[in-house]
Amino acid sequence: MERRPRGSLLLVVGLFLLLNFGCAEENFPGGLKDTKEEVESKEIGSEPVMKLNAQETYAHIDGRVSPSTNYNNNGQPYVITENRLKTLRESFVYPFYDQGGDDNQGDYQNNIHQSSPQIHKNLNFRLPFFGFSYNYTRVSLNGYLEFTDPPSEYTYPLTFPIKDWPEVNDPSFIGIFFSKCRIGAIRPEEVNQMKPGVYFRLERDLQSRTDQMGVEMRERLTYDLKTGNIGADTFAPVHSVIVTWKNVSFAGGINNAIYKTNSFQVVLATDEVVTYAIFNYMDLQWSTHTEAGGDPVNGEGGFPAFVGFNAGYGIQSYEYKPYSQSSTLKDLTVRGCGNGFPGRHIFRIDENILVGSCN
Numbered sequence: 001m002e003r004r005p006r007g008s009l010l011l012v013v014g015l016f017l018l019l020n021f022g023c024a025e026e027n028f029p030g031g032l033k034d035t036k037e038e039v040e041s042k043e044i045g046s047e048p049v050m051k052l053n054a055q056e057t058y059a060h061i062d063g064r065v066s067p068s069t070n071y072n073n074n075g076q077p078y079v080i081t082e083n084r085l086k087t088l089r090e091s092f093v094y095p096f097y098d099q100g101g102d103d104n105q106g107d108y109q110n111n112i113h114q115s116s117p118q119i120h121k122n123l124n125f126r127l128p129f130f131g132f133s134y135n136y137t138r139v140s141l142n143g144y145l146e147f148t149d150p151p152s153e154y155t156y157p158l159t160f161p162i163k164d165w166p167e168v169n170d171p172s173f174i175g176i177f178f179s180k181c182r183i184g185a186i187r188p189e190e191v192n193q194m195k196p197g198v199y200f201r202l203e204r205d206l207q208s209r210t211d212q213m214g215v216e217m218r219e220r221l222t223y224d225l226k227t228g229n230i231g232a233d234t235f236a237p238v239h240s241v242i243v244t245w246k247n248v249s250f251a252g253g254i255n256n257a258i259y260k261t262n263s264f265q266v267v268l269a270t271d272e273v274v275t276y277a278i279f280n281y282m283d284l285q286w287s288t289h290t291e292a293g294g295d296p297v298n299g300e301g302g303f304p305a306f307v308g309f310n311a312g313y314g315i316q317s318y319e320y321k322p323y324s325q326s327s328t329l330k331d332l333t334v335r336g337c338g339n340g341f342p343g344r345h346i347f348r349i350d351e352n353i354l355v356g357s358c359n
Contacts, residue, residue, distance in 0.1 A: 065100040092282070093280055129311075142180050160308075172313070199244040203239070203241075242268075247262075248263070257297060283333065292304075
């Protein structure tokens, strides 16, 4: 026969619960603790399953050191809280790191510079793009990801597709800011002192990952794309690529122009059938390089950067108007409004190019 607690015991239990948990909603918005104390983690869409120390959980992933995928919460699968996901989605830029890893460079690409502006990257998964599929990409200092060979030289304004293909190479590329760049410089008083240059981060097999980075990337991409694109309600990201150009200046500028820089980021997400691209424009201080007619002091005038996508093979392209090669180029930082962020522009890019955010 089951014994029920007496009234006095119920009163004690009730007071205990009130004292220990009754203030959670008052002190922590949303009713979820996210402090130095142990917090009850709630997996999105499920019941609470485990307790984590929030400060320890997030300290190793929110800094400049690339986190290890072996970090597994003392042997337990990482479970993201509602507050943590909210915090992640309030950040405009996706994560990239300049420390950690085998060479303590994080995601920074030392081999990309003006004399060697491109590096090959194997993806080891299928990336559908503009009717084709690739398992590699080439990351260029000049503001694009390339999949096939370029022509020996370009004429301005840039025109794609190149109709003389195959006599003249017509490159397949994703161009967030297709313009000749050089690595810029930052002043000591600037807040973000991460090294200027190009950063490349690859996150694979997100659906089976239980480490913190894998889970957080999966959930963040899922919700950002679901709320930023019509038709993405059932999209489940499997692989992602994050490429960040931080403080890049324009080619051909005078020495002091190295401090006039742009920063922008491409985030790709795919399930190997559907692919989405997020363009984040953090700061645009120049529009073009000297070879395209820009002045050597400010990088203005001439033909501004090309923004858009080219399928290659002489087939089709998508130029992102009204910004690409236009005087309105710098408006990219204040328009788009993907997920409510000025400067975020979202596209579906696997077959045709579909704009997911209001431009």
